[in-house]
Amino acid sequence: MTDPSSPADHIRCPVTGYTLPSDGTPLQPSPFFAERRQDGRVHPLRYADGHVGKLVTDHALARAVLSDQRFSQLPRRFPLGPADPAPPSVTADDLRALASGDLLILDGAKHDRIRKTIRSRFTVKAARGHRETIRAIAAEQVDILLAQPKPADLTEHVAEPISARVHAHVLGIPAERVQDYIQHYVHGSSAQATVDFVREIVGYRRTEPGDNVISDLVDSGLTDDEVVGLAAVLMSSGRDSVAYTIATTTVALLTHPEQRQRLTDNPSVAPAVIEEFMRYSTMFVALFPRTATEDLEIDGVRFQAGDSVSVSPVSANRDAERFPEPERFDLGRDAFGHLAFGFGPHGCAGQQLARVEITEAIGALFSRVPSLALVDAEQLRPLPFAHVVPTYRAGAVVVDW
Template sequence: MSDLTLPMTRQRPFDPPDEAAELRQRASMHRLTYADGHVGWLVTGYAEARAVLAHPGFSNLAEKMHPPIPSRLDLVEERSRRGVPRGFFLRTDPPEHTRYRKLLTGQFTVRRMKALEPRIHEITNSCLDDMEAAGGPADLVEAFALPIPSLVICELLGVPYEDRGQFQEDSKLLVNLETKADDVIAALGRVTAYLHGLIQRKRKEPADDLLSGLIEGGELDDEELTGVGFLLLVAGHETTANMLGLGTYALLTNPDQLAAMRDDPSVVDNGVEELLRYLSIIHLGPFRVATEDVEIAGNLIKEGEMVGVHVPVANRDPSRFPDGDRLDLARPTGGHLAFGHGIHQCLGQQLARAEMRIAYPALLRRLPGLRLAVTPEEVPMRSDMTIYGVHRLPVTW
């Protein structure tokens, strides 16, 4: 099926695109035409997605990848010419990826994230205090979903929170599928320059934060430190912010599930996993390129061919998640692919879990009358972004 292309548009706010769901019903893997004309693959089955993401015969290197959609065609040459700082390890392979990952794994352990929980509670309660004081209606994204992870990652990295305005705007440009190449490169340049300057200041005046710790470790040069900081800063607030916004929207439209999250502490941990599975906000990729001929589920992926994994559809594969189109906070959800799989699985997943486990129940308990301030159809969705969610979530209480 070489006429299959990306992106695919969601017809309903929480469900994968109908086209992708129908593809999964027919088969678990499909031929896909990328924006530059390259014919590769799209994976819609759960088992096949895990197999691709775990297989050592696939590379994550950006310069070998074909752009998945037309709006990214003009970025290929610019990125290859200007690139991103070394240390931006999201697009690296072993042994380079292994080196960066090893340096950072100890910063994001379950134990360390547990130690952060009191501060996350403080930040969450402060946001709720401000919401109550201002009164409704409010945009939950601006008042709650964005500031919590943004402040947490700023404190963890050692980035002054008062500087957030520019890098939050630049983050939006970087994940917007419609941003022109020149604007993407300009945003990359601004964030890179800011972080490079911050690292210079921390060399002179180190503090008790992750970037200072990496500087003192002495294993990374300034460009690498800038790349690591860039990735953690952008990923650390874009992803969780959108899960908090979209997850709250999903709960508000599923009152029985909202009540369970609000009233039953035993539901919270598993409920967060179910929201991650059900919503799957990484809705374009991940993408890999075969470095050798690889056979997956009887399909031969030839060396050099691109493979895209459709996470929202794979996370609803009925062979792994029966009745997966239904939100059920009590569902056993172990093994979902919302954080990826294999060696590139999300480094900050324990931090994201901690933020969501605290934020959702706190919001729903503090504001028991929380409801949409507009009709569900009026909520603006982030269909134009690489990370799905809501642009705004007008609520009152």
């Protein structure tokens, strides 16, 4: 989607609210965020429907807001795009099903009940149990990259297919339908065709259960609508952020030769290194907004009932109070505690799996292709945000070897 703001827009008088800046890139966020952190912890933000809410740029306050259940996921105001985003063009039954299991809009006890059905599938132990499969997928995709005419797009041949294939494997999309999944969720199909695909996969797993997430859902006690809604959000969520991080981390390493050498000298990608990958290349300029359900105060900051609040992980992850010299890419840094996966009840359910995917993809790429070199990356220049929820794009990452 095209970002309607211009670099001049985000410096408008705070009385009417700032707009999110469009002059940043994944590895060099807009200076707007550093300027706002110097001004304070929270700032007026103008939403597309005219509401002036709040933007949180401070790490500590961001964690506090994200963990406080006095904020709701509804109403869905966005700082970009249409004031009232149109619902997907699907049947009324499908619309009801999508809403009933959508963890991104549910709160409280219902959110906890539905999320509980997938919790065991995304623990550290469960994620590590997929490591060998993920390693094999990563190796295959590096082989495919190396078979391309040079130069080639790493996003197309490595980052996107690894994330999609692993997603399909873990969720329980049968091998013969993986290309259909990629068509719907990577290349894009109509909303109705995508929901029809979700229903087909759920129906398949009702008769052909296996050791996977969707099979668990159909046997979980959730209603039929909740199963479809949850399956739909799981198919769409996380895949793009994993692809983005693989691509953007590659760009970071290829443009920071001293950090690439550190990785080469220690080819076993340590957990701390993954956290710095996530911190430095954060995708979410702002998360899904939360709205205060009552008047409240957090650490001296007051929020009024009805205030929508957008937390910026891009800003929080470069807060010098939490991460000294935050603009420096440093694989020796203790970057644990970053907010690239969000935080609190709505933190990314699949973050442990994402860590394994990124580890294996980067490990395979840099161990197998020591001569890898960057030709060009679209993301080194400002691109339109990827979504009405403002996120950076991976873009094409053209490499040679």
